Amino acid sequence: MGDRERVAIPPDQLLELQKDLAEMKAAVESYSEALYRTISARYADTFEGERDKDTGVVHIIDQGFKVTQDIRKNVRYDQKKLKAVLDKLASKGENILEYVEVTYKIPERKWAVWPxxxxxxFESSRSVNSPRPNYSIEVS
Incomplete structure (x- = not known):
């Protein structure tokens, strides 16, 4: 379907397509969760026995199929405690930039009220990128 055909679709049909898509997404999400629970129920204990650390990738073979479990590491640091430790190291003459990467952020709500x-x-260091717009249709 080309753009000419797309722009000819009336709003009531676009609304129906939007509803149908929402239902399909919900169904896919439900099926995905059911499949996840099924695979987990079947293989979790086997993977636990094969795993030698808390995170990472483990493969097992079941009836000629390679099944993979990937547990990703999600590390977070308490920012206040981390800053205190880094300040202490810096006060002792350590170059903390050898140990950490520093990222600065300015929340948009704070930026909005700055003089x-x-x-x-700060403007020369700021860039704004917007994703593609989201659209929705509803009966008015």
Whole structure:
């Protein structure tokens, strides 16, 4: 279907397509969760016996099929405690940048209330990227 055909679709049909897609997404999500629970129920104990650490990839073979379990590591640090430790190291003359990567963020809600003079100071380091727009249709 080309753009010419797409723009000819009336809003009531677009609304129906939107509803149908939402139902399909919900069904896929439900089936995905059911499949996950099924695979987990069948293989979790086997993977646990094969795993030699808490995270990472483990493969097992079942009736000629390779089944893979991947447990990703999700590490987070308490930012206040981390800053305190880094400040202590820096006060002892350590170059903390050898140990950590530092990222600065300015929440948009804070940026919005800054005085213009302060904003101008930071504008050259700021870029705004927007994803593609989201659309929805509903009966008005």
């Amino acid at each position: 213009n003079a302060l904003r101008k100071t």
